[in-house]
Amino acid sequence: MTKTGTNAIARFEPLIQQWFLRKYSQPTHIQEIAWPEIACGEHLLITAPTGSGKTLTAFLWAINQFLTGQYSAGARVLYISPLKALNNDIERNLLTPLAELKALAAEKGLDFPRIRVQTRSGDTPAAQRRKMMNHPPEILITTPESLNLMLSSKGGQAGLGGFKTVILDEIHGVINSKRGVYLCTAVERLVPLCG
Secondary structure (H helix, E strand, O other), rough: OOOOHHHHHHHOHHHHHHHHHHHHHHOOHHHHHHHHHHHOOOOOOOOOOOOOOOHHHHHHHHHHHHHHOOOOOOOOOEEEOOOOHHHHHHHHHHHHHHHHHHHHHHHOOOOOOOOEEEEEEEOOOOOHHHHHHHHHHEEEOOHHHHHHHHHHHHHHHOOOOOOOOOEEEEEHHHHOOOHHHHHHHHHHHHHHHOO
């Protein structure tokens, strides 16, 4: 492991370090490179093969920020993918490490913050969409089209303020299309809402 890699996981809270090293033993190459940049607040384009840990690379620092209190309750992380099926998988794949981290914290007698993960798409029932607007989840997973719909209403905009992290996935699949325009304009519209 490079010196950067050794330092990469050391930047995280001890609870996250312990969980990560138990589960994976060491960071992947992309994690070694990306985590120091993410921790410094840099914008990144991460490209790596499937199974290289890109998703965890993108989310783990945000989870660390919730744990340290840098991110408080309410929507703070936005994940956008053009693929509804991928969004549902991401939600399931986030719930497992969150449950494991919460269990490890309980084992150590530590508090673990409430981190709700919810998906919003065209298939989300109206009652659940309203609930999300009134009580935004800490991690919101959505599509470019659903994000634009939320940005088009005052109620939707109210639930979109305060994002600290935006993760765009599978952008190569939409960037040269109408959906890519939806994605780019939605992210531009988010900036003034989030400060």
